[in-house]
Amino acid sequence: MSRVTRFAGRDPGPTARIAGFIAHLRENGLRLGVAEAELCLAALTEVNPVQPAQARRALRAVCTGCKEEAERFDALFDSYWMDAGRVKQKVIKSPSSAMSDDVHSSREASGQAAKSAGAATAPDDGQDEADSDGTGKLIATEVRNLSRKDLRDMIRPDDIAEAEAIARRLGVALRDRRSRRRIAARKGDRLHFRKTIRHSLATGGEPVRLLRKRRPDRSRKIVALCDVSGSMTVYSRVFLAFLAGLMRADSTADAYLFHTRLVRITEALRDKDAMRGIGRMSLMADGFGGGSRIGPSLGLFAETYARRFVDGRSVVLILSDGYDTAPPELLGRALARLKKRGCKILWLNPLKGWRDYAPVAEGMAAALPHLDLFAPANTLADLADLEQELASL
């Protein structure tokens, strides 16, 4: 790995190499432009660029912008500068570059999530439901379903459009009324000194008109976690369309899928082309429709992503039936931890809509004390009906 890449003799020089490196990073999902290339060159003149370690540090400071990028940077740096960089470059530049990007992102995600679920993967004992109690309930399975389903077959574009409208309405309903700063308003609770003084000049310094300010409403950030385990298959069409719509309606929303693993799908669903976004998501949801490990998935969420994306203004929306193969304490602990970030937690359970439903599933019972709202949701219409309840939250 320590061998420095040998560039061809007709290589036009360091500027072109840096430009090539920036292109290489861009191909791998880092958002960099011409300005960064320029800054890289300037940065390299400030250190001793002949020493790979120094060049690496300088380029990392310039090219990365968050922890994930910083962690990936070393590998990207090695592949360009320290190995057969030109060969790699050629591979990446192959015509299916858009596709390779998708594959890459799914690998990234699975690699990370697999860490938590790796040990717990059950031995594949086929469709073994012998240990179910035979009452004909939906049973969470521990088996990971490794077959891939293309979600594009399940979701239609008009579903997404409808979901988008609903998500937008829900977003409006969810307003935070606790802002600490104030803006000018006709009916405010405090004097707006700045404006009052400014206007008083017209009346010779006598503050005749008192202007006021009040706390503005803030929009809340929605974080949606959708269970796509086997027991939820019937409802996933609705929920995934809802997620896709949500992401399109609300630019601050965040979405995740979980079954035996947790996958962040925000980036995929932000794709301008909704159906392509769904396609990318199905690549990431490897194992879709398999077993469910809600507790560990939410625990992982609370510990990793939630630290960055969930704050007091967030609303965490969990779409799941609560059938969990992992011990219920894990779920309770994960939610307690999540709750500590100051967010509201809503659980939408498709089974709650059934007559005589009681949250007897152990997981659900453990989760109940931590929830701000526990509501039924089977269809997009049900989700739309939530508007009232969310507004009162």
Place this chain on the structure above:
Amino acid sequence: MIWTDLQTALGRQGYVASDDLAVALHLALSLGRPLLLEGAAGVGKTEVARSLATARDTRLIRLQCYEGLDAAQAIYEWNYQRQLLSIRAAAEDGETGKAVEARIFSRDFLLERPLLAAITQDSPPVLLIDEIDRADEEFEAYLLEILSDYQVSIPELGTITATTRPIVILTSNGTRDLSDALRRRCLYTYVDYPDRETELAILKARCPDIEARLGAQIIGFVQKLRAEDLEKTPGVAETLDFAAALMGLGIADLTTNPTMLQSALTTLLKTQTDQAQITPEVAARIAGRAA
């Protein structure tokens, strides 16, 4: 100046900067870019700015961000009470409106807040924008404008252009995702928990009179403790507190006195669950392994 000089200069202030951080700081200084430092709480992000200011012998201007921070607290505010008094006084003296207006909207009536103060200094200060992720997005956008133009527009007074460009250091705990635009403007370094050698060097720099054996034990203990599943992983600041506590309690060896060790742990474990999890037995086991 090359980056190792900066590293040594910081070292003289008792700040042990990793190579990554030193290079990034050096680049921020020489390229005139803001530096964004991210990392868990207590890894010494804020301390970098403080040490840098001392090392370069300049002022440190600190802007602590919080939710709802607005321009009035970050940039400038008019001194309204004084303005009101002045208007009243002017009315009695029979001054004309125009003259009053010119007077009360002058620099004398302007309260400088950190951002404005930072660009109107005689020599470039270190501007520390602490926990930028706590401020809201609107403020981030405003900050971006200032960081790119280094000028502030005050409607009543006109544009104030920077006399000097401050050295800007932003820190973030990652409570919220920062905008791409802000990240692009800044150089970036992720500050991680220090490794054993670095942390030992920090401990020696900050507590010079600690015994070598105890120092090594403390660092070993803290490093092992970080591997446990804690809600709040102890940072470097906690390590230093822990060392000070042990020295204050007169403990020379971690393994000899479990009760005292347990009471000193209050400096490392900051939540009730964590304290319940690290029982005296667990602590003794960790201390035993660390020794």
